[in-house]
Amino acid sequence: MALLGLLEREPSHGYDLKRDYDAYFGRGKPLPFGQVYATLGRLARDGKVLVGETEPGAGPDRKRYVITKQGVSEVETWLREPVEPEPHLQTVLFVKVVLALMSGRSAEGYLDLQRAAHLQRMRELTALKRTGGMVDALLADHGLFHLEADLRWIELTAARLDALADMVRA
Amino acid sequence: MNAETVRAHPDAPGALIEARDVGLSFGPTPALRGASVAVQAGEILAVMGPSGSGKSTLLHCLAGILTPDTGEILLAGRRLDTMRENARSALRRDRFGFVFQFGQLVGELSAVENVALPLLLSGTPRAEALARARSWFDRLDLDGTQTRRCGELSGGQAQRVALARALVARPEVLFADEPTGALDSLTGEHVMNLLVSCAREQGTTVILVTHEPRVAAYADREIIVRDGTVTSFAAAPLLP
Numbered sequence: 001m002a003l004l005g006l007l008e009r010e011p012s013h014g015y016d017l018k019r020d021y022d023a024y025f026g027r028g029k030p031l032p033f034g035q036v037y038a039t040l041g042r043l044a045r046d047g048k049v050l051v052g053e054t055e056p057g058a059g060p061d062r063k064r065y066v067i068t069k070q071g072v073s074e075v076e077t078w079l080r081e082p083v084e085p086e087p088h089l090q091t092v093l094f095v096k097v098v099l100a101l102m103s104g105r106s107a108e109g110y111l112d113l114q115r116a117a118h119l120q121r122m123r124e125l126t127a128l129k130r131t132g133g134m135v136d137a138l139l140a141d142h143g144l145f146h147l148e149a150d151l152r153w154i155e156l157t158a159a160r161l162d163a164l165a166d167m168v169r170a
Numbered sequence: 171m172n173a174e175t176v177r178a179h180p181d182a183p184g185a186l187i188e189a190r191d192v193g194l195s196f197g198p199t200p201a202l203r204g205a206s207v208a209v210q211a212g213e214i215l216a217v218m219g220p221s222g223s224g225k226s227t228l229l230h231c232l233a234g235i236l237t238p239d240t241g242e243i244l245l246a247g248r249r250l251d252t253m254r255e256n257a258r259s260a261l262r263r264d265r266f267g268f269v270f271q272f273g274q275l276v277g278e279l280s281a282v283e284n285v286a287l288p289l290l291l292s293g294t295p296r297a298e299a300l301a302r303a304r305s306w307f308d309r310l311d312l313d314g315t316q317t318r319r320c321g322e323l324s325g326g327q328a329q330r331v332a333l334a335r336a337l338v339a340r341p342e343v344l345f346a347d348e349p350t351g352a353l354d355s356l357t358g359e360h361v362m363n364l365l366v367s368c369a370r371e372q373g374t375t376v377i378l379v380t381h382e383p384r385v386a387a388y389a390d391r392e393i394i395v396r397d398g399t400v401t402s403f404a405a406a407p408l409l410p
Contacts, residue, residue, distance in 0.1 A: 112394070112401065122387035130363060144384055151383045155220070 192241035203398035216389035267336030275320040306334035326357035
């Protein structure tokens, strides 16, 4: 869907789409060319893009792709749909705390180590924000707020450990 | 310097500022119970912990504002807690800078006079003090606010003026207690970026009390104060 959205701006070659995808959304995981052309082929098959004439010149990437009305409609529908909020109701953090308490190990020690790991990752993302551009900052913020939510849970759980221990050992 | 009080700590060689086994009670209520921490020169340390855990009390002890009942506070190996109050006051003025949650600017003075205050108090001629203070306004994106009274500044501007005031005398240690606590996320981020950049440029050691992980993430490391004692954890290597 990201490629289709990028294509809505203007007719583009596969190379241009890959370059812009990598710049905005790749973040260290560049899109393989093969995946770009496989996706464009599928979109063409489904009537969401049209493949232009092969342009004269050297190089493999001489086709220009154009989004269709059906493609634009699909992008519009997708943008209007909220992403399902992830409930995270059964996280590994929770499982570790409960199992530590059940086995008489130190859940507090685990939470302390997890807090340190979270804060270390937050430092890395903060450094990325301070040295990178706006796209880096926005993506880093997303990660930072999620890590902060985890940390709030860690603090609250640490405060509730005695009560939780009584419950799981009952 | 008294030779008796100058000694390196075996566990913290080269620490610029250090609390050793510090205890302090307010009446019957213990605020610190054997708190120890060593901060290296140039380091930015975040002090975290729940409300009422003793983190601000620890900061005030390290800054020589409060005197502990037990234990020692050392600045470059020199006992701070046993100094006379006038010596500690001079030290706070000349070697420390402070930023608090609500700026605590002097309302009767203009922004530039507020920034110049530490220089004026330490005897710098007024013209020179004001010139040095003015140089901070461009640096902290405060153009056009020099002659404003503090009541005419936004929260973010006031906090940046407070930051300039804390750093204008090039302190060795900057103590910051919830410096972004009264600011929205974006303004707080701006203040923290400036605080860290300026501290790094000047080589200032920063001790930063905060309950916000996103603020603590600007520091080199964090300690957690819990029930008046300090815990510190290095991040363990993560499993793949």
